[in-house]
Amino acid sequence: MTFTVVRNDEDQYSIWPAGRDLPPGWLxxxxxxxxxxxxxxxxxxxxxxxxxxxxxxMATR
Known part of the structure; x- marks a missing residue:
């Protein structure tokens, strides 16, 4: 099976099956x-x- 690395707007990563629509909020x-x-x-x-x-x-503290 082939996967795609995905990332959300919080810079968190996951994998998702390639060829499937990405879940909302993930690129x-x-x-x-x-x-x-x-x-x-x-x-x-x-x-x-x-x-x-x-x-x-935390960086602004």
Whole structure:
């Protein structure tokens, strides 16, 4: 099965079956492939698990 890496507006990542409509609020991150490849990409790019709104709020303190 082929998956697509998706990202929401809080910079949180997940995978979604390729070819299916994306769920509301999620956009393609531009990576499609086997599950393991997609999860490896997420491991490489999603280094801070906090939602973007929390990171922004903490940065202004």
């Amino acid at each position: 393609s991150a531009g990576v499609t492939g086997p599950r393991d490849q997609c999860l490896a990409h997420i491991d490489a790019v999603w280094t801070d698990m906090r939602p973007r709104s929390l990171r922004d709020r």
